[in-house]
Amino acid sequence: MIRPAMPDSTRLNGETQPRQLPSPNGGQSSSAPRPRLGQWGRPIPDPGLAVCTRDLSKWYRHPWTGRVFRGVESLDLEVRRGEVMGYLGPNGAGKTTTLKVLTGLHRASRGQAWILGEPVERCASRRRLGFLPEQPYFYDYLNGREYLELAGRLSGLTGSEAHRRSQHWLARAGLGERPLLRLRKYSKGMLQRLGLAAALIHEPELLILDEPMSGLDPFGRRDVRDLILEQRARGVTVLFSSHILPDVEMLCDRVAILLDGTLTRVATVGELVHDSRQRIEIRCGGLDEHDLPDRFRTVLERREHPHETVLGLCDESRLPEVLGWLLSAGASVRAVTPQRATLEELFLATAESWEGTRQRRSA
Protein backbone atom coordinates (compact mmCIF):
# COMPACT_ATOMS: atom_id res chain seq x y z
CA MET A 1 0.00 0.00 0.00
CA ILE A 2 1.30 3.43 -0.81
CA ARG A 3 1.48 5.82 2.08
CA PRO A 4 0.90 9.49 1.52
CA ALA A 5 4.04 11.57 1.08
CA MET A 6 5.47 12.92 4.34
CA PRO A 7 6.97 16.36 4.58
CA ASP A 8 10.74 16.13 4.22
CA SER A 9 11.34 18.10 7.38
CA THR A 10 9.82 15.37 9.50
CA ARG A 11 12.25 12.79 8.25
CA LEU A 12 15.57 14.53 8.02
CA ASN A 13 18.40 13.99 10.40
CA GLY A 14 22.13 14.14 10.34
CA GLU A 15 22.87 10.85 12.09
CA THR A 16 22.63 7.32 10.80
CA GLN A 17 20.13 5.21 12.62
CA PRO A 18 20.70 1.68 11.40
CA ARG A 19 17.41 -0.03 10.82
CA GLN A 20 16.66 -3.02 12.97
CA LEU A 21 14.79 -6.12 11.93
CA PRO A 22 11.15 -5.64 11.01
CA SER A 23 9.18 -3.73 13.55
CA PRO A 24 5.41 -3.40 13.76
CA ASN A 25 5.60 -0.05 11.95
CA GLY A 26 7.05 -1.67 8.87
CA GLY A 27 10.71 -1.53 9.64
CA GLN A 28 10.81 2.24 10.07
CA SER A 29 13.27 3.82 12.38
CA SER A 30 11.43 4.81 15.53
CA SER A 31 13.60 7.84 16.39
CA ALA A 32 12.23 11.08 14.94
CA PRO A 33 14.92 12.53 12.66
CA ARG A 34 15.85 16.17 13.08
CA PRO A 35 15.76 18.38 10.01
CA ARG A 36 18.82 20.22 8.75
CA LEU A 37 17.69 23.07 6.61
CA GLY A 38 19.73 25.28 4.32
CA GLN A 39 18.96 28.41 2.34
CA TRP A 40 15.26 28.87 1.47
CA GLY A 41 14.43 26.13 3.94
CA ARG A 42 15.83 23.46 1.67
CA PRO A 43 17.11 20.35 3.44
CA ILE A 44 20.84 19.75 3.22
CA PRO A 45 22.67 16.54 4.00
CA ASP A 46 25.60 16.10 6.35
CA PRO A 47 28.78 17.09 4.44
CA GLY A 48 30.52 13.99 5.76
CA LEU A 49 28.19 11.80 3.72
CA ALA A 50 28.95 10.68 0.20
CA VAL A 51 25.45 9.28 -0.30
CA CYS A 52 22.38 10.30 1.63
CA THR A 53 18.75 9.39 1.02
CA ARG A 54 15.75 10.51 2.99
CA ASP A 55 12.39 8.78 2.74
CA LEU A 56 13.37 7.76 -0.78
CA SER A 57 10.65 5.79 -2.49
CA LYS A 58 10.20 4.54 -6.00
CA TRP A 59 7.03 3.03 -7.36
CA TYR A 60 6.20 1.80 -10.81
CA ARG A 61 2.77 1.98 -12.35
CA HIS A 62 1.80 -0.66 -14.87
CA PRO A 63 0.88 1.23 -18.06
CA TRP A 64 -2.22 -0.83 -18.83
CA THR A 65 -3.60 -2.05 -15.50
CA GLY A 66 -2.55 0.99 -13.47
CA ARG A 67 -1.33 -1.34 -10.72
CA VAL A 68 1.43 0.12 -8.61
CA PHE A 69 4.56 -1.89 -7.84
CA ARG A 70 6.99 -0.96 -5.13
CA GLY A 71 10.67 -0.63 -5.96
CA VAL A 72 11.97 0.92 -2.76
CA GLU A 73 10.06 2.32 0.18
CA SER A 74 11.09 5.11 2.56
CA LEU A 75 14.80 4.46 2.23
CA ASP A 76 17.08 6.32 4.64
CA LEU A 77 20.56 5.31 3.57
CA GLU A 78 23.81 6.99 4.47
CA VAL A 79 27.23 6.17 3.09
CA ARG A 80 30.10 8.01 4.73
CA ARG A 81 32.92 9.48 2.71
CA GLY A 82 35.79 7.07 2.24
CA GLU A 83 33.99 3.90 3.24
CA VAL A 84 33.15 0.83 1.20
CA MET A 85 29.54 -0.18 1.63
CA GLY A 86 28.02 -3.40 0.37
CA TYR A 87 24.41 -3.21 -0.68
CA LEU A 88 22.82 -6.60 -0.24
CA GLY A 89 19.46 -8.05 -1.01
CA PRO A 90 17.85 -10.86 -2.97
CA ASN A 91 16.77 -10.39 -6.57
CA GLY A 92 13.97 -7.84 -6.81
CA ALA A 93 14.73 -6.30 -3.42
CA GLY A 94 15.28 -2.86 -4.95
CA LYS A 95 19.08 -2.61 -5.03
CA THR A 96 19.35 -1.68 -8.70
CA THR A 97 16.38 0.67 -8.36
CA THR A 98 18.17 2.54 -5.57
CA LEU A 99 21.38 2.78 -7.56
CA LYS A 100 19.48 4.01 -10.62
CA VAL A 101 17.78 6.74 -8.62
CA LEU A 102 21.16 7.78 -7.23
CA THR A 103 22.70 7.92 -10.69
CA GLY A 104 19.83 9.86 -12.28
CA LEU A 105 18.50 7.01 -14.42
CA HIS A 106 15.27 6.82 -12.44
CA ARG A 107 13.28 9.65 -10.91
CA ALA A 108 12.25 9.18 -7.28
CA SER A 109 8.52 8.93 -6.59
CA ARG A 110 9.00 10.48 -3.15
CA GLY A 111 11.78 11.64 -0.89
CA GLN A 112 15.20 13.00 -1.64
CA ALA A 113 18.69 11.81 -2.34
CA TRP A 114 22.06 13.52 -2.42
CA ILE A 115 25.40 12.52 -3.85
CA LEU A 116 28.42 14.31 -2.38
CA GLY A 117 26.09 17.00 -1.10
CA GLU A 118 24.31 17.61 -4.42
CA PRO A 119 20.69 16.57 -5.02
CA VAL A 120 20.62 13.71 -7.50
CA GLU A 121 18.25 15.65 -9.79
CA ARG A 122 21.14 17.97 -10.65
CA CYS A 123 23.67 16.97 -13.30
CA ALA A 124 26.43 18.33 -11.08
CA SER A 125 25.82 15.45 -8.64
CA ARG A 126 27.29 13.09 -11.25
CA ARG A 127 30.43 15.10 -11.91
CA ARG A 128 32.44 13.25 -9.26
CA LEU A 129 30.59 9.95 -9.63
CA GLY A 130 31.75 6.79 -11.36
CA PHE A 131 29.05 4.24 -12.15
CA LEU A 132 29.22 0.71 -13.47
CA PRO A 133 25.78 -0.64 -14.37
CA GLU A 134 24.87 -4.30 -14.07
CA GLN A 135 25.92 -6.18 -17.22
CA PRO A 136 27.17 -3.08 -18.98
CA TYR A 137 26.54 -2.59 -22.69
CA PHE A 138 28.65 -0.36 -24.89
CA TYR A 139 28.69 1.10 -28.37
CA ASP A 140 29.98 -1.79 -30.44
CA TYR A 141 31.05 0.54 -33.27
CA LEU A 142 33.72 2.11 -31.02
CA ASN A 143 37.03 0.65 -29.96
CA GLY A 144 38.26 0.57 -26.38
CA ARG A 145 40.28 3.75 -26.59
CA GLU A 146 37.51 5.73 -28.29
CA TYR A 147 35.03 4.60 -25.68
CA LEU A 148 37.22 5.57 -22.75
CA GLU A 149 37.98 8.95 -24.36
CA LEU A 150 34.28 9.56 -24.80
CA ALA A 151 33.61 8.55 -21.18
CA GLY A 152 36.38 10.81 -19.92
CA ARG A 153 35.30 13.80 -21.95
CA LEU A 154 31.66 13.39 -20.89
CA SER A 155 32.86 13.47 -17.29
CA GLY A 156 34.62 16.77 -17.84
CA LEU A 157 38.17 15.86 -18.94
CA THR A 158 39.86 17.80 -21.72
CA GLY A 159 40.59 16.02 -25.00
CA SER A 160 44.30 15.53 -24.33
CA GLU A 161 43.72 14.45 -20.73
CA ALA A 162 41.01 12.00 -21.79
CA HIS A 163 43.39 10.55 -24.40
CA ARG A 164 46.22 10.18 -21.88
CA ARG A 165 44.03 8.60 -19.24
CA SER A 166 42.30 6.29 -21.70
CA GLN A 167 45.68 4.78 -22.56
CA HIS A 168 46.52 4.44 -18.89
CA TRP A 169 43.22 2.82 -17.98
CA LEU A 170 43.19 0.51 -20.98
CA ALA A 171 46.55 -0.81 -19.84
CA ARG A 172 45.38 -0.92 -16.21
CA ALA A 173 42.34 -2.97 -17.21
CA GLY A 174 44.52 -5.39 -19.17
CA LEU A 175 43.13 -4.22 -22.51
CA GLY A 176 46.07 -2.11 -23.65
CA GLU A 177 47.50 -4.61 -26.10
CA ARG A 178 44.72 -4.09 -28.65
CA PRO A 179 43.40 -0.57 -28.11
CA LEU A 180 41.84 -0.39 -31.58
CA LEU A 181 39.81 -3.62 -31.21
CA ARG A 182 36.11 -2.89 -31.75
CA LEU A 183 33.95 -3.49 -28.68
CA ARG A 184 31.75 -5.94 -30.55
CA LYS A 185 34.69 -8.34 -30.39
CA TYR A 186 35.20 -7.98 -26.62
CA SER A 187 34.38 -10.89 -24.29
CA LYS A 188 32.09 -10.39 -21.31
CA GLY A 189 34.99 -10.14 -18.89
CA MET A 190 36.73 -7.58 -21.11
CA LEU A 191 33.56 -5.48 -21.27
CA GLN A 192 33.21 -5.59 -17.50
CA ARG A 193 36.80 -4.41 -17.08
CA LEU A 194 36.28 -1.70 -19.69
CA GLY A 195 33.19 -0.57 -17.79
CA LEU A 196 35.21 -0.30 -14.61
CA ALA A 197 37.92 1.65 -16.43
CA ALA A 198 35.24 4.01 -17.79
CA ALA A 199 33.84 4.48 -14.30
CA LEU A 200 37.29 5.35 -12.96
CA ILE A 201 38.79 7.37 -15.79
CA HIS A 202 37.92 10.77 -14.28
CA GLU A 203 39.09 9.72 -10.79
CA PRO A 204 35.70 10.01 -9.13
CA GLU A 205 35.16 10.56 -5.42
CA LEU A 206 32.28 8.13 -5.33
CA LEU A 207 32.08 4.81 -7.12
CA ILE A 208 28.74 3.06 -7.49
CA LEU A 209 28.99 -0.46 -8.83
CA ASP A 210 25.99 -2.63 -9.60
CA GLU A 211 26.97 -6.29 -9.38
CA PRO A 212 30.55 -5.63 -10.50
CA MET A 213 31.60 -9.26 -10.16
CA SER A 214 28.67 -11.00 -11.78
CA GLY A 215 29.70 -13.25 -14.64
CA LEU A 216 33.41 -12.90 -13.98
CA ASP A 217 35.82 -15.80 -13.59
CA PRO A 218 37.91 -16.04 -10.39
CA PHE A 219 40.72 -13.99 -11.97
CA GLY A 220 38.31 -11.28 -13.03
CA ARG A 221 36.78 -11.20 -9.55
CA ARG A 222 40.19 -10.87 -8.02
CA ASP A 223 41.02 -7.97 -10.36
CA VAL A 224 37.79 -6.18 -9.43
CA ARG A 225 38.43 -6.77 -5.73
CA ASP A 226 41.93 -5.36 -6.10
CA LEU A 227 40.59 -2.31 -7.92
CA ILE A 228 38.04 -1.65 -5.18
CA LEU A 229 40.70 -1.99 -2.51
CA GLU A 230 42.97 0.34 -4.46
CA GLN A 231 40.20 2.92 -4.70
CA ARG A 232 39.49 2.62 -1.00
CA ALA A 233 43.17 3.27 -0.31
CA ARG A 234 42.85 6.43 -2.43
CA GLY A 235 39.99 7.57 -0.22
CA VAL A 236 37.25 6.90 -2.76
CA THR A 237 33.83 6.02 -1.39
CA VAL A 238 32.47 2.80 -2.87
CA LEU A 239 28.87 1.64 -2.82
CA PHE A 240 28.35 -1.67 -4.51
CA SER A 241 25.68 -4.28 -4.74
CA SER A 242 26.62 -7.91 -5.02
CA HIS A 243 25.35 -11.41 -4.55
CA ILE A 244 28.85 -12.76 -3.95
CA LEU A 245 28.86 -12.45 -0.18
CA PRO A 246 32.41 -13.62 0.54
CA ASP A 247 33.62 -10.71 -1.61
CA VAL A 248 31.36 -8.29 0.26
CA GLU A 249 32.66 -9.65 3.56
CA MET A 250 36.23 -9.19 2.39
CA LEU A 251 35.84 -5.65 1.02
CA CYS A 252 33.19 -3.79 2.96
CA ASP A 253 33.41 -1.55 5.96
CA ARG A 254 29.63 -1.73 6.32
CA VAL A 255 26.77 -3.56 4.69
CA ALA A 256 23.18 -2.49 4.14
CA ILE A 257 20.58 -5.19 3.73
CA LEU A 258 17.55 -4.40 1.62
CA LEU A 259 14.58 -6.72 1.65
CA ASP A 260 11.38 -6.24 -0.29
CA GLY A 261 12.23 -2.60 -0.97
CA THR A 262 12.88 -1.78 2.68
CA LEU A 263 16.22 -1.21 4.36
CA THR A 264 16.27 -3.69 7.21
CA ARG A 265 19.80 -3.43 8.55
CA VAL A 266 22.92 -1.29 8.27
CA ALA A 267 25.94 -2.47 10.21
CA THR A 268 29.60 -3.33 9.96
CA VAL A 269 30.38 -6.91 9.10
CA GLY A 270 31.91 -7.20 12.58
CA GLU A 271 28.71 -5.97 14.24
CA LEU A 272 26.62 -8.38 12.26
CA VAL A 273 28.86 -11.26 13.19
CA HIS A 274 29.05 -10.18 16.83
CA ASP A 275 25.28 -10.00 17.04
CA SER A 276 24.98 -13.53 15.75
CA ARG A 277 25.05 -16.56 18.03
CA GLN A 278 28.61 -17.68 18.67
CA ARG A 279 29.30 -21.38 18.47
CA ILE A 280 32.39 -23.32 19.45
CA GLU A 281 33.41 -26.58 17.89
CA ILE A 282 35.41 -29.07 20.00
CA ARG A 283 37.07 -32.02 18.28
CA CYS A 284 38.16 -34.84 20.54
CA GLY A 285 38.87 -38.55 20.59
CA GLY A 286 38.43 -41.37 23.08
CA LEU A 287 35.04 -40.21 24.33
CA ASP A 288 32.63 -42.93 25.33
CA GLU A 289 29.33 -42.95 23.48
CA HIS A 290 27.26 -42.59 26.65
CA ASP A 291 29.52 -40.09 28.38
CA LEU A 292 27.52 -36.86 27.84
CA PRO A 293 26.24 -35.66 31.24
CA ASP A 294 22.69 -34.40 31.55
CA ARG A 295 23.81 -30.89 32.55
CA PHE A 296 25.36 -30.37 29.11
CA ARG A 297 22.54 -31.76 27.00
CA THR A 298 20.98 -28.34 26.37
CA VAL A 299 24.22 -26.63 25.30
CA LEU A 300 26.18 -29.39 23.58
CA GLU A 301 25.43 -31.04 20.30
CA ARG A 302 27.28 -34.25 19.60
CA ARG A 303 28.24 -35.69 16.19
CA GLU A 304 30.21 -38.89 15.73
CA HIS A 305 32.79 -38.97 12.94
CA PRO A 306 34.83 -42.12 11.97
CA HIS A 307 37.83 -41.31 14.20
CA GLU A 308 36.66 -38.51 16.43
CA THR A 309 33.75 -36.88 18.18
CA VAL A 310 32.71 -33.32 17.31
CA LEU A 311 30.91 -31.36 19.99
CA GLY A 312 29.14 -28.12 19.15
CA LEU A 313 28.91 -25.75 22.13
CA CYS A 314 26.42 -22.91 21.82
CA ASP A 315 27.25 -21.18 25.14
CA GLU A 316 30.78 -19.77 25.20
CA SER A 317 30.71 -19.16 28.96
CA ARG A 318 30.53 -22.87 29.67
CA LEU A 319 33.66 -23.76 27.68
CA PRO A 320 36.00 -24.18 30.71
CA GLU A 321 33.44 -26.43 32.38
CA VAL A 322 33.07 -28.58 29.27
CA LEU A 323 36.83 -28.80 28.73
CA GLY A 324 37.33 -29.77 32.39
CA TRP A 325 34.79 -32.54 32.06
CA LEU A 326 36.37 -33.81 28.79
CA LEU A 327 39.84 -34.02 30.34
CA SER A 328 38.55 -35.71 33.46
CA ALA A 329 36.69 -38.23 31.28
CA GLY A 330 39.98 -39.16 29.58
CA ALA A 331 39.15 -37.66 26.20
CA SER A 332 41.96 -36.24 24.08
CA VAL A 333 40.99 -32.72 22.96
CA ARG A 334 42.38 -32.09 19.48
CA ALA A 335 40.91 -28.72 18.54
CA VAL A 336 38.72 -25.98 19.99
CA THR A 337 37.52 -23.67 17.20
CA PRO A 338 35.20 -20.69 17.52
CA GLN A 339 32.65 -20.94 14.68
CA ARG A 340 31.89 -17.52 13.26
CA ALA A 341 28.71 -17.19 11.23
CA THR A 342 29.46 -16.18 7.65
CA LEU A 343 27.85 -13.11 6.12
CA GLU A 344 25.93 -15.45 3.87
CA GLU A 345 24.38 -17.24 6.85
CA LEU A 346 23.57 -13.94 8.51
CA PHE A 347 22.04 -12.58 5.32
CA LEU A 348 19.89 -15.68 4.89
CA ALA A 349 18.84 -15.55 8.54
CA THR A 350 17.87 -11.88 8.19
CA ALA A 351 15.92 -12.58 5.02
CA GLU A 352 14.08 -15.53 6.58
CA SER A 353 13.31 -13.53 9.70
CA TRP A 354 11.94 -10.68 7.58
CA GLU A 355 9.81 -13.06 5.53
CA GLY A 356 8.44 -14.69 8.69
CA THR A 357 7.53 -11.33 10.21
CA ARG A 358 5.87 -10.23 7.00
CA GLN A 359 3.79 -13.40 6.83
CA ARG A 360 2.73 -13.05 10.46
CA ARG A 361 1.69 -9.45 9.86
CA SER A 362 -0.26 -10.28 6.73
CA ALA A 363 -1.97 -13.19 8.55
Added chain:
Amino acid sequence: MNAWLIAHNTFREATRDRVLAGVLVAGVVLLLLTQALAPLALGEAQRLTVDLGLSGISILGLLVIVMVGASLVGKEIERRTIFNLLSRPISRPAYLIGKWIGLAGALWVLVAVLAAGLWGVLAVRGLASHGPAVATAAYLAGLELTVLTAVAVMFSALSTPVLSALYTLGLYCAGQWSYDLRAFASNFPPALATTCRFGADLLPNLPVFNMRTLAASAETTSLAHLMVATLYALVYCGCALALATAAFETRDFK
Protein backbone atom coordinates in the same frame (compact mmCIF):
# COMPACT_ATOMS: atom_id res chain seq x y z
CA MET B 1 29.69 21.16 -24.53
CA ASN B 2 28.33 17.71 -23.67
CA ALA B 3 25.70 18.05 -26.40
CA TRP B 4 28.57 18.42 -28.89
CA LEU B 5 30.24 15.29 -27.53
CA ILE B 6 27.00 13.36 -27.92
CA ALA B 7 26.57 14.88 -31.38
CA HIS B 8 30.08 13.81 -32.36
CA ASN B 9 29.46 10.29 -31.15
CA THR B 10 26.09 10.11 -32.93
CA PHE B 11 27.71 11.39 -36.12
CA ARG B 12 30.36 8.68 -35.73
CA GLU B 13 27.64 6.08 -35.15
CA ALA B 14 25.68 7.16 -38.23
CA THR B 15 28.68 7.35 -40.52
CA ARG B 16 29.94 3.93 -39.40
CA ASP B 17 26.51 2.41 -39.91
CA ARG B 18 26.10 0.34 -43.04
CA VAL B 19 22.80 2.08 -43.76
CA LEU B 20 24.52 5.35 -44.67
CA ALA B 21 27.07 3.62 -46.87
CA GLY B 22 24.27 1.69 -48.59
CA VAL B 23 22.28 4.87 -49.12
CA LEU B 24 25.31 6.62 -50.62
CA VAL B 25 25.81 3.73 -53.05
CA ALA B 26 22.10 3.82 -53.90
CA GLY B 27 22.38 7.58 -54.55
CA VAL B 28 25.28 7.11 -56.95
CA VAL B 29 23.40 4.31 -58.74
CA LEU B 30 20.36 6.62 -59.03
CA LEU B 31 22.47 9.38 -60.57
CA LEU B 32 23.91 6.95 -63.10
CA LEU B 33 20.41 5.66 -63.79
CA THR B 34 19.24 9.17 -64.71
CA GLN B 35 21.88 9.14 -67.45
CA ALA B 36 20.73 5.76 -68.69
CA LEU B 37 17.13 7.06 -68.83
CA ALA B 38 18.10 10.37 -70.45
CA PRO B 39 17.57 9.21 -74.07
CA LEU B 40 13.96 8.27 -73.15
CA ALA B 41 13.19 11.75 -71.77
CA LEU B 42 12.32 13.28 -75.15
CA GLY B 43 14.61 16.27 -74.80
CA GLU B 44 13.92 16.72 -71.10
CA ALA B 45 17.04 14.89 -69.95
CA GLN B 46 18.26 17.86 -67.92
CA ARG B 47 14.91 18.17 -66.12
CA LEU B 48 14.82 14.40 -65.48
CA THR B 49 18.36 14.42 -64.07
CA VAL B 50 17.74 17.34 -61.70
CA ASP B 51 14.28 16.18 -60.64
CA LEU B 52 15.29 12.55 -60.02
CA GLY B 53 18.59 13.56 -58.44
CA LEU B 54 16.98 15.97 -55.94
CA SER B 55 14.07 13.61 -55.23
CA GLY B 56 16.64 10.89 -54.61
CA ILE B 57 18.40 13.09 -52.04
CA SER B 58 15.13 13.62 -50.13
CA ILE B 59 13.95 10.01 -50.32
CA LEU B 60 17.31 8.50 -49.42
CA GLY B 61 17.67 10.96 -46.54
CA LEU B 62 14.22 9.94 -45.34
CA LEU B 63 15.31 6.31 -45.53
CA VAL B 64 18.27 7.05 -43.24
CA ILE B 65 15.98 8.86 -40.80
CA VAL B 66 13.52 5.96 -40.70
CA MET B 67 16.20 3.29 -40.40
CA VAL B 68 18.63 5.07 -38.09
CA GLY B 69 16.92 8.14 -36.63
CA ALA B 70 13.70 6.46 -35.53
CA SER B 71 15.68 4.06 -33.33
CA LEU B 72 18.27 6.60 -32.26
CA VAL B 73 17.12 6.90 -28.64
CA GLY B 74 14.94 3.78 -28.39
CA LYS B 75 17.84 1.54 -29.34
CA GLU B 76 20.04 3.13 -26.68
CA ILE B 77 17.36 2.46 -24.08
CA GLU B 78 16.82 -1.12 -25.25
CA ARG B 79 20.53 -1.88 -25.33
CA ARG B 80 21.07 0.05 -22.09
CA THR B 81 23.97 2.00 -23.56
CA ILE B 82 22.13 5.09 -22.35
CA PHE B 83 23.11 4.14 -18.76
CA ASN B 84 26.73 4.93 -19.59
CA LEU B 85 25.82 8.41 -20.80
CA LEU B 86 23.10 9.65 -18.48
CA SER B 87 24.95 8.49 -15.37
CA ARG B 88 27.50 11.17 -16.25
CA PRO B 89 26.98 14.91 -15.87
CA ILE B 90 24.80 15.25 -18.97
CA SER B 91 21.32 16.71 -18.86
CA ARG B 92 18.62 14.85 -20.73
CA PRO B 93 17.86 17.85 -23.01
CA ALA B 94 21.58 18.04 -23.93
CA TYR B 95 21.49 14.33 -24.72
CA LEU B 96 18.50 14.68 -27.08
CA ILE B 97 19.90 17.81 -28.73
CA GLY B 98 23.24 16.07 -29.22
CA LYS B 99 21.51 13.10 -30.83
CA TRP B 100 19.62 15.41 -33.17
CA ILE B 101 22.68 17.45 -34.15
CA GLY B 102 24.75 14.32 -34.74
CA LEU B 103 22.28 12.64 -37.08
CA ALA B 104 21.37 15.90 -38.80
CA GLY B 105 25.09 16.48 -39.38
CA ALA B 106 25.47 13.06 -40.99
CA LEU B 107 22.45 13.80 -43.21
CA TRP B 108 23.90 17.16 -44.25
CA VAL B 109 27.06 15.32 -45.31
CA LEU B 110 24.93 12.86 -47.30
CA VAL B 111 23.02 15.73 -48.93
CA ALA B 112 26.26 17.57 -49.75
CA VAL B 113 27.90 14.47 -51.28
CA LEU B 114 24.85 13.57 -53.39
CA ALA B 115 24.30 17.19 -54.46
CA ALA B 116 27.95 17.44 -55.48
CA GLY B 117 27.52 14.21 -57.45
CA LEU B 118 24.42 15.59 -59.13
CA TRP B 119 26.22 18.80 -60.04
CA GLY B 120 29.12 16.69 -61.39
CA VAL B 121 26.74 14.74 -63.63
CA LEU B 122 25.18 17.98 -64.86
CA ALA B 123 28.64 19.48 -65.47
CA VAL B 124 29.61 16.44 -67.57
CA ARG B 125 26.50 17.11 -69.66
CA GLY B 126 27.55 20.74 -70.06
CA LEU B 127 25.02 22.09 -67.58
CA ALA B 128 27.37 23.40 -64.91
CA SER B 129 25.31 26.59 -64.76
CA HIS B 130 22.66 24.61 -62.83
CA GLY B 131 25.00 24.71 -59.83
CA PRO B 132 23.27 27.51 -57.83
CA ALA B 133 19.81 26.03 -58.45
CA VAL B 134 20.95 22.57 -57.34
CA ALA B 135 22.74 24.02 -54.30
CA THR B 136 19.64 25.99 -53.24
CA ALA B 137 17.33 23.00 -53.68
CA ALA B 138 19.80 20.72 -51.85
CA TYR B 139 20.01 23.23 -48.97
CA LEU B 140 16.22 23.18 -48.64
CA ALA B 141 16.23 19.37 -48.82
CA GLY B 142 18.80 19.41 -46.00
CA LEU B 143 16.48 21.63 -43.94
CA GLU B 144 13.58 19.26 -44.61
CA LEU B 145 15.67 16.31 -43.40
CA THR B 146 16.76 18.30 -40.32
CA VAL B 147 13.10 18.88 -39.40
CA LEU B 148 12.30 15.20 -39.96
CA THR B 149 15.30 14.21 -37.82
CA ALA B 150 13.93 16.29 -34.94
CA VAL B 151 10.54 14.60 -35.40
CA ALA B 152 12.23 11.16 -35.44
CA VAL B 153 14.22 11.97 -32.29
CA MET B 154 10.99 13.11 -30.61
CA PHE B 155 9.15 9.89 -31.46
CA SER B 156 12.21 7.83 -30.64
CA ALA B 157 12.38 9.34 -27.17
CA LEU B 158 8.73 8.50 -26.54
CA SER B 159 8.17 5.21 -28.26
CA THR B 160 9.64 1.96 -29.55
CA PRO B 161 11.87 1.98 -32.66
CA VAL B 162 9.21 0.38 -34.89
CA LEU B 163 6.42 2.69 -33.80
CA SER B 164 8.60 5.78 -34.05
CA ALA B 165 9.59 4.78 -37.61
CA LEU B 166 5.91 4.46 -38.51
CA TYR B 167 5.00 7.76 -36.84
CA THR B 168 7.86 9.57 -38.58
CA LEU B 169 6.88 8.17 -41.95
CA GLY B 170 3.24 9.08 -41.31
CA LEU B 171 4.14 12.63 -40.35
CA TYR B 172 6.30 12.94 -43.46
CA CYS B 173 3.39 11.91 -45.70
CA ALA B 174 0.92 14.15 -43.85
CA GLY B 175 3.42 17.02 -43.96
CA GLN B 176 3.77 16.68 -47.72
CA TRP B 177 0.00 17.07 -48.01
CA SER B 178 -0.44 19.82 -45.45
CA TYR B 179 -1.51 22.34 -48.17
CA ASP B 180 -4.10 19.88 -49.49
CA LEU B 181 -5.40 19.36 -45.97
CA ARG B 182 -5.92 23.11 -45.56
CA ALA B 183 -7.68 23.32 -48.94
CA PHE B 184 -9.80 20.28 -48.05
CA ALA B 185 -10.84 21.93 -44.76
CA SER B 186 -12.87 24.56 -46.64
CA ASN B 187 -15.38 21.83 -47.57
CA PHE B 188 -16.22 21.17 -43.92
CA PRO B 189 -18.53 23.06 -41.50
CA PRO B 190 -16.70 25.98 -39.80
CA ALA B 191 -15.91 24.20 -36.49
CA LEU B 192 -14.51 21.14 -38.21
CA ALA B 193 -12.68 23.28 -40.75
CA THR B 194 -10.94 25.22 -37.96
CA THR B 195 -9.90 21.97 -36.29
CA CYS B 196 -8.66 20.65 -39.60
CA ARG B 197 -6.63 23.81 -40.28
CA PHE B 198 -5.21 23.71 -36.75
CA GLY B 199 -4.16 20.10 -37.35
CA ALA B 200 -2.54 21.12 -40.64
CA ASP B 201 -0.66 23.90 -38.84
CA LEU B 202 0.78 21.37 -36.39
CA LEU B 203 2.11 19.23 -39.22
CA PRO B 204 5.51 20.13 -40.64
CA ASN B 205 5.00 22.32 -43.69
CA LEU B 206 7.25 20.27 -45.96
CA PRO B 207 6.26 21.78 -49.33
CA VAL B 208 8.09 24.94 -48.23
CA PHE B 209 11.32 22.96 -48.63
CA ASN B 210 10.49 21.63 -52.09
CA MET B 211 12.24 23.62 -54.84
CA ARG B 212 12.83 20.73 -57.22
CA THR B 213 10.62 22.09 -60.00
CA LEU B 214 12.39 25.46 -59.93
CA ALA B 215 15.82 23.82 -59.89
CA ALA B 216 14.90 21.67 -62.88
CA SER B 217 14.39 24.93 -64.80
CA ALA B 218 17.76 26.20 -63.49
CA GLU B 219 15.96 28.83 -61.38
CA THR B 220 16.74 29.70 -57.79
CA THR B 221 14.35 30.84 -55.12
CA SER B 222 14.53 34.20 -53.33
CA LEU B 223 16.77 34.88 -50.35
CA ALA B 224 13.68 35.77 -48.31
CA HIS B 225 12.22 32.32 -48.99
CA LEU B 226 15.47 30.70 -47.90
CA MET B 227 15.52 32.72 -44.69
CA VAL B 228 11.89 32.02 -43.87
CA ALA B 229 12.40 28.31 -44.57
CA THR B 230 15.50 28.26 -42.34
CA LEU B 231 13.69 30.06 -39.53
CA TYR B 232 10.65 27.77 -39.86
CA ALA B 233 12.88 24.69 -39.74
CA LEU B 234 14.67 25.91 -36.62
CA VAL B 235 11.42 26.80 -34.84
CA TYR B 236 9.81 23.47 -35.75
CA CYS B 237 12.91 21.56 -34.61
CA GLY B 238 12.92 23.56 -31.36
CA CYS B 239 9.27 22.70 -30.68
CA ALA B 240 9.73 19.00 -31.48
CA LEU B 241 12.81 18.76 -29.27
CA ALA B 242 11.12 20.70 -26.46
CA LEU B 243 8.22 18.23 -26.53
CA ALA B 244 10.66 15.32 -26.58
CA THR B 245 12.58 16.78 -23.65
CA ALA B 246 9.44 17.33 -21.60
CA ALA B 247 8.46 13.69 -21.97
CA PHE B 248 12.01 12.39 -21.62
CA GLU B 249 12.74 14.25 -18.38
CA THR B 250 10.53 11.98 -16.29
CA ARG B 251 11.30 8.75 -18.07
CA ASP B 252 12.83 5.84 -16.14
CA PHE B 253 15.34 3.64 -17.91
CA LYS B 254 14.91 -0.05 -17.08
